Amino acid sequence: MSELLTAAQMRAIEQAAIESDEVTGLELMERAGRGVVEAIFEEWPELAKTSHKAVVLCGPGNNGGDGFVVARLLKKWGWEVEVFLYGDAEKLPPDARVSYGRWVELGEVKPLGDADFDIDHDMGAKVVIDAIFGTGLSRPFYTIGVVQDTLNYYSSSKDMPNVVSVDIPSGICADSGRYIGYDDENPFDSCVWANLTVSFHSEKLGHRLSLGPIGVQKIVVKSIGIGRDLKQRWEETTPISTPDATRGAGQVNGIVKLVSKPTWIGKNYGWNKFSHGHALILSGTSGKGGAARLSARGALRIGAGLVTVAPTPGALQENAARLDAVMLSPVGDAQTLQAVLADERFNALCLGPGLGVERARDLVPVALAAKRATVLDADALTAFKDDPSALFDMLHENCVLTPHAGEFARLFPDIDKKLNAPAAKGPAYSKVDATRDAAAQAGCVVLFKGPDTVIAAPDGACSINSAAYERSAPWLATAGSGDVLAGFITGLLARGFAPMPAAETAAWLHVECALEFGPGLIAEDLPEQLPSVFRRLGA
Numbered sequence: 001m002s003e004l005l006t007a008a009q010m011r012a013i014e015q016a017a018i019e020s021d022e023v024t025g026l027e028l029m030e031r032a033g034r035g036v037v038e039a040i041f042e043e044w045p046e047l048a049k050t051s052h053k054a055v056v057l058c059g060p061g062n063n064g065g066d067g068f069v070v071a072r073l074l075k076k077w078g079w080e081v082e083v084f085l086y087g088d089a090e091k092l093p094p095d096a097r098v099s100y101g102r103w104v105e106l107g108e109v110k111p112l113g114d115a116d117f118d119i120d121h122d123m124g125a126k127v128v129i130d131a132i133f134g135t136g137l138s139r140p141f142y143t144i145g146v147v148q149d150t151l152n153y154y155s156s157s158k159d160m161p162n163v164v165s166v167d168i169p170s171g172i173c174a175d176s177g178r179y180i181g182y183d184d185e186n187p188f189d190s191c192v193w194a195n196l197t198v199s200f201h202s203e204k205l206g207h208r209l210s211l212g213p214i215g216v217q218k219i220v221v222k223s224i225g226i227g228r229d230l231k232q233r234w235e236e237t238t239p240i241s242t243p244d245a246t247r248g249a250g251q252v253n254g255i256v257k258l259v260s261k262p263t264w265i266g267k268n269y270g271w272n273k274f275s276h277g278h279a280l281i282l283s284g285t286s287g288k289g290g291a292a293r294l295s296a297r298g299a300l301r302i303g304a305g306l307v308t309v310a311p312t313p314g315a316l317q318e319n320a321a322r323l324d325a326v327m328l329s330p331v332g333d334a335q336t337l338q339a340v341l342a343d344e345r346f347n348a349l350c351l352g353p354g355l356g357v358e359r360a361r362d363l364v365p366v367a368l369a370a371k372r373a374t375v376l377d378a379d380a381l382t383a384f385k386d387d388p389s390a391l392f393d394m395l396h397e398n399c400v401l402t403p404h405a406g407e408f409a410r411l412f413p414d415i416d417k418k419l420n421a422p423a424a425k426g427p428a429y430s431k432v433d434a435t436r437d438a439a440a441q442a443g444c445v446v447l448f449k450g451p452d453t454v455i456a457a458p459d460g461a462c463s464i465n466s467a468a469y470e471r472s473a474p475w476l477a478t479a480g481s482g483d484v485l486a487g488f489i490t491g492l493l494a495r496g497f498a499p500m501p502a503a504e505t506a507a508w509l510h511v512e513c514a515l516e517f518g519p520g521l522i523a524e525d526l527p528e529q530l531p532s533v534f535r536r537l538g539a
Ligand SMILES: NC(=O)C1=CN([C@@H]2O[C@H](COP(=O)(O)OP(=O)(O)OC[C@H]3O[C@@H](n4cnc5c(N)ncnc54)[C@H](OP(=O)(O)O)[C@@H]3O)[C@@H](O)[C@H]2O)[C@@H](O)CC1
Pocket: 010, 011, 013, 014, 028, 029, 032, 059, 060, 061, 062, 063, 064, 065, 066, 093, 132, 133, 134, 135, 136, 137, 138, 139, 140, 141, 166, 167, 168, 200, 224
């Protein structure tokens, strides 16, 4: 798993490096600028062969400072470089001011405003560098909307200059991926859309969350020589409760991880099916069983030793006609469920898919009282929309809630309101903040679905399963795919995974299955991809 940083965490790491006298801020700026030029030539090798023209747009902070370094390096490479500055050179922070001065020895700096930028022509440039705002974006910028619109026209048009954003496209909040100032009535005030974004040391949360990936398009991270040992020293010396350095939580250093290939899959030869757990998937009435059957298939394929579906007695026939390897046990009411759960071998439960809201209200309390590892999804979440705290009171640490955005809003209305309020200033409240707050409120793991699925535990541990860039799988947004995910998590819980790794691993495999199949996928296809995904992983 790689780590994703907030702007404050990145600043703290940079500060620790500077204070250790290992490197100066100016040297880091030089390395950042060099990294951008390297990334440009790696992305478009033909540009390194002969000289071209670049336009560099610099802003009032250190992101602008990086821009001046890029301008100087490209000029030295023989390029024609036109540089603009948004703001006052006299007010640049010290390192950016020095970089500005070094550029001024080579060329002029024009003021950057809407009037100075001509939307109708491309200035003959091959590349336009967006170094207007980086991690320090603190408020909306409305005054250069035409500049931003021009860049978006370039990046989305063939035969126009490529737009390269330094660190993060200007306008995106590095902590939340939200567009600062964006609101539905003024969609113009969004962000720069890049063709390539070059960041430093580590990805930031905003590269993965919310609308961030739409602006970023492609992310390359360049080292600026800040070693892991330094980061460790920073972690040791940064009080974990410092809100500035660890926004959103006071735990696990507030660091968010990007979910990647699981180290487990494991071959437990010599074990029998009972040692791989027995998952019980509660189902609904006749005609509503498809969702739970999808969950059951997912749980079985991911490796639960046995899976039983528990529909209403009236739906037994229908399910019997559709299930083979999955077993059946009718559950008509709460009392029957209690009796079924007397069998301790049912070690993981899944309630929600196709369950029916009324039935969920009856069965969820019994299921939670049994203290088994439990996934609550869909109707099992919606059932408590009028009194979420009644649900929170029953939840225990072996639970996983898997809401999509609508279900999240029903269970956590106050958090949802914060998350959906227009992002008026940076850093904005993020999906990571929201999921951590929800996990703390619920007292169990919450997996908040989407292309940027965020998984958080009550202790603040948090990770993002990102279906962006090379893992983009928009065809996963298909009816029933969430039911399969609930089944995957339940299957891993049955196998003995703790809730957090079960949710992380299942979410990662879910996207792998979607990528394995490709467009045209329907939910039924997802569990069927697991064998080849496992084979590829060497499991
Ligand atoms: N950290 C590191 O390790 C390294 C960082 N590096 C680079 O530094 C970048 C971060 O630099 P940064 O902190 O100076 O922030 P940046 O985004 O340039 O702008 C802040 C300025 O903009 C202003 N401002 C904000 N919003 C505004 C608005 N809407 N309209 C107008 N003004 C607005 C804001 O004003 P203020 O909010 O203070 O009033 C402030 O003056 C980072 O992204 C990376 O590129 C690298 O060099 C290598 C190592």
